[in-house]
Each structure stands twice: as C-alpha cells, then as structure tokens.
Amino acid sequence: MASIVAKTKGPVRIGIIGCGAIAEGAHLPAVLSSPHVELTALSDLNTSRLEDLRRRYRLGPIAFRDYREVVGRVDAVILALPNHVHAPVGVELLSRGIHVLCEKPLALTRHECEHLCQAARSAVSILAVGFVARFWPSTQLLKQLVASRFLGELQSFDYEFGSPGGWSPLSGYNLARSTSGGGVLVVSGSHVLDQMIYLFGDVDVTSHADDARGGIEANCRTRFAATVDGRPLRGRVVLSKTHQLPNRLRIVGEHGTLEARGSETRSVTYLPSGSTLRHEITAAALPPADAEPDYFQLQLHDFVNAIRTGAAPQVDGEQATRSVVLTERCYAIARALWEPWCDATLERLARAGPHPAPDAAAPRPPALASAP
C-alpha cells in the first residue's frame, strides 16, 4: 500500500509514552522502520524496562522516567499507558501542543473523552485513537459493501470473538477495573464496538449480561439495535476471554451473509442465500499476500499525515468517544450471566471453611530460627 504521508517536511519527532507490551510489540517496530518519524523519546516509570529497550534497540539517550520530560523533545507522542491514565496524561500533553495517538480505549468515561477532545481542539493538536483494525482492508471492504447495499436489506449482525487468555500487559493493569475500565468488553469489545459504529452508524445497546463479580468481566453477551437505511437492525455480540469462539462477524441481509473472520484481515466471505457457494471478496488494490503491511505503521502514517495536513485522522477523539459511551451504557444496564457451575455448589462448599471463624492470632508453628 502506498504511503499516505504528505512528503513536504522532515520526519516528525515522536515519543512513546508507556513502554509495555503493545509499545514494544507494535509501536516501536512501526516507528523505527518509518522514514516519516524520528524516535526522540521513550518514557516509562519502570526504568529497568526503559534501559532494557534502549539497549536492545540500540537507542540513544532518549529514555525518561517522567513523561513530562519529553516536552520540547517531541512533536507528537504515542500514548500506550494503562487505560486509566490516558486522560490525565493525554490532556496535559495535548494542552502543551503535542499531538497524541492514544491507544484504545480513548479513556474510561465519556467525561474523560470529552475532556481530551476539548484539550485537542483548544490547542489545535491532533488527537488520533489506535483502533488499528480500521486499517485492515477487510474493515474497509465491509464498510463499502454495507454502504452500497450489497446484501440488500440488512437483517442482523452477529459478532462472536473469544480465545482463552491473550494479551498480557506487563504492568498487570488489565486485572482491575480501576485501571482497565472494564474487562473483555473493553479489551476485545472496544474494537468490535468501534467497528459496529463505523459500519452501522448510531447503535444502541438493548441488553448486556456479563460474568464480573466485583472485578472485570471475562465473558459478556450483549444485544444492540441500530437503524440502517431507515430500517431497524438488530445485532448480538458475544465475547470471551476464557474460551474459544468462532472469531467472526456475520452480517445477514436479504441476499445472503457476509462473514469477516478475525484471522483474515484482507478479505471477507460472501455466502449467497439459498446456495452452498462461498465467495471470497478482496479489495481491488490489495497488496500481494507476502507483502502484508504493518497496520500499526499505516496507523502511524495516518497520524503523521493528519499532523502535517490538518486532515482528520482515521479515528479521531470524537469517533472514539462513541464506543466509550456505548461501553458505559452496557455496564450501566449489566445483569449477571447465568453460571450454574459457579454458584450451585457454593453453599455446600462454604461448610468446608473453618468453624469457628479462623483466628488471625491462632498459634503458629514455633519460631523458625533455622528457616531458610
């Protein structure tokens, strides 16, 4: 795919704030191999992590523990911090005229998102949000096919995405709602919600059930309603972080079904009604299979182009706010998933606990002077 960066100026000085797994696995390679940016700062609270990255990637003295130290050294940053600090750090940097490409989700709440968008507008800085799946050819294809009424009247859509475990942030921020903002609906679902809004416009949630029990949910089942071409469209989203699901989006219409698989970023499958045939649809300008682009670099170049030209990035703050609003709405109406295997035996198992209550001051073994 040809570069979309306007070739009018020198490289953009860029910093990466937050050097966890996504920074090393995706952003750092995209930055280091791009001719349009120059890495001028890395920041993380974990100084040994910083030093390790600096040594392994043979970087100069560009590592800073305090993110504020990047001011003056960068034109733009990639914000890859834990979700709960996207807003405070992003607002501060945007206010200082630094352009921000923020990892998804933009922030934990609608209020935080609006604060970020306001800071970007006030400082005339670019705020882009890292929904990298938007750069997949399959997403763009789906958008074109839905917009062109390829399926005729749309009847339903169905997202089923799940795999046991997965992404492991080094800081472990993903294990608490206070730092992650939610569970699978935020981690996997934010991509789904963003794509759903991109494809179908305004979407509302009609029901949401998940398995959070004071922590973050690992599984959820959510139903949505939209209006497409003046007609109601209903959809379902099933997400899991404990078990495998088919990992596909299915859009059912009058003429057949479109299927987009999570593993296939380049094409979608069309299953015509009343036929057993499967047609693979690809974009006309698709690069060869062995030249799969680095989608994080495409996202980076889109960000750089927005900085240079003032054009809106593929996903700006306002768009990203919509998926956060939808997430908030889901959590607001959440009910518990039915899990008999979790609850049915609890009363009996509770009897195996100590009785009377365990005493924290209960006698311990003698002092182990020779303990290892």
Added chain:
Amino acid sequence: MRAVRPRRVLVTGATGLIGGRLCEVMALTGAFVPRPFVHTTGSAWRIARFPLEFASGDLCDRAAVDRAMDGCDAVVHLARGDDAVMRRGLENVLRAAARHRVSRFVHISSVAVYGSEPPPDSVREAAATRPDLPYGHAKLQQERRVLVYRKRYGLDVVILRPPNVYGPFASFTVGMVNTLRSHSVAIVDDGRNPCNLVYVDNLVEAILLALWRPEAPGQVFHVTDPEPVSWERCITDHAALVGVDVPRVAAVELAPPARERLWRDSLRALADGEVQRSLARIPLVRRWFQWLPEPAKQAVRARLRRGEPVRRRGSTERRFSSDHPFIAGQKRTVPHSSEKASRLLGYTAPVSYDEGMRLTEAWLRQTQILDVLVTRSTSEAGDPSSGTGS
C-alpha cells in the same frame, strides 16, 4: 453464608483449573481471602472477575515469591510448569512459607506418583510409589521436598493426591470432548476399570478442609469422588454430549505403545523382502546370522514374519493407540480411595457424579465447546484484539 474472619491464602497456579475454582470459591464464600500468584496477567481472566489482591511474578524469582508470601497465613501450591518451576519454584514457595511461618502448606500432588499401572494396595495412600512417567516423577520429587520442610522446619504441610479432575474448565473434560469428536478413543475391554474421577468442586472442598483441619498436617490424602465410575460410563456420558458412538475394542487389538512399536516397526522394516535380500548380501550379517544358535535363528525368523497389527473391529483404517491418555488410563485397575480424607478431614465430596456432569454440560453448552464449528476454528488465529490491544 456465615460470617468468618478472613484468612489470607497464597494460591500458586491460580490461573489453572483448580486454582481458578479455588479462588472463586474462596472469594464467593468468604471462607478465606485468596491472594492469587499470577505469572501471566493475560491468563488471569477467570479470577480477575473478582476484586482480588493479585501477586504477579515468576515462581523462580525468589524475591517475588517472598514478597507475595508477606501477610499470608497459608499456601496452596498448585503451580505446574517446566522443570525449573517444578523444582526451583517449589523450593522458593517452601522457603518463603517457612520464613513467613505460615500455618499451613497444602501441596497438590497427583495419583500419577503410583505410575501407569498402580499397585493393588494403592487403594490407600500408604502404598509404595513407583512413577514411570516424567510428570509422576516430578510430583513424587515435590512430595519428598515438601515433607523435608515439615521435618526440618516444622512446616505444617498437607499433600493431596487427586486423580482425573473433571468439570468446567477441566482439560480432562475438554480433551475428552475433542478426542471423542476426532474418533480417537475407544472403550477397551468393556471399560470395566475405575475412571478415578474427582469433580473440581470436591477437590476444592478437600483443599479448604486441608487448610485448617488440625488432623491434616503431615498427612497424604487421596481426593477422589467416592462414587465409583467406570471408564465405560465416563466415556459414554461424554459421548452422549458430543453425539457420537464409541467403538469397543479388546486390549489385544490396540496398537502397541510407542516404545514397543519402535522395536516392532524396525523389525517390520527388516521383514521387507527387499531389505532382507540386501542384508543377505552383506557378508558380515550373513556370518552373524549363521553363528546364532538354532532357537535364536527361529526367533528372529518368527519376529520378521509377524504380520500386521490387528485393527479395530470393522475397520481397516483406524487403530487405537495404547499410548493415548484416555486409553492408557483404562488399564488402571485400582480405585484410589478417599476414605482417609473423609475420616480425618471430614471430606464429603458434596457434588455427585450426576450433578457434576450436569454442571459440566451447562458449561460446555454455554461456552459452545460442543459446537463443532467452534472447535474447527480453534486452529485459526482469533481475537480481533490479539496483537492490537493496549
């Protein structure tokens, strides 16, 4: 649910089947306050559903284990892993437990310490251990190390030996479903032998009891479901969920184990006429064969003439391997008894086999594991966020 004063328990292996359920039950009943020790945060989704205090790190990192132990009253050690985790990881946990003077150390071992063909007296825990596979050896070494800490440092250790753990999230259960679906398991000799099952909640009950019952320290307990369930019943019940028929074979019809096949397959290659003619042209081989005594010559000829292995009844294509865990397991004739756990710990195994299977089925259906399409897609890359999440 009655109110109990919380007691903090470090749970290693907390992201696994037993550790995950243990943390859930502790959190939901309030019997104890679990502190899950987590190696990979991406594997902790099941227990992150609860507002728990996590400790993260590597069990082989002594300082990380020591930090995690701080403030804990007891330990349940469930972690499994490579040799380093099994040895050094355990040593670190034991050392930290002794240093912090925890009141109880519950170590989860396995009936694998009795080997693939347990001795008849392994109905009880006093039987001699004789592991023959790496996992059983590792578990036995761990047991010995745990008991050293009791003897040397007075650590109140308890060792539990469960058999096949089934239920929601169990690899035994999911493995059985997938094996049945791939038609690679058969009922051998009518599946008469005991399956030695324990429903995961029953094992959790035993762990909770082992954490505080005064009779527990220094003891080794089998933890099994008291209701005898044969392999035939277990396989047939799972097959009904999957919707497949299970073939029945006699033990003599099984493909021999890999170790035996190595010898037999080599001989079979030698039985090929062309190979024999080639060998016969080698003077040294000819001379060696002539030197053999007549009975040995006859034995070699008989070996070389041995025919093709017997195949499954009604099929000329598929064989069942006696190495497969669900077939090898059917050779185990001994029902390991949890009578000692009942007597000393008050273990009740509150979930019957029928209820356990009902709950398992509910989980299998909700997770769509019984859905063929899902299983097919497991080999494909998955989550839209994999590699894209922050």
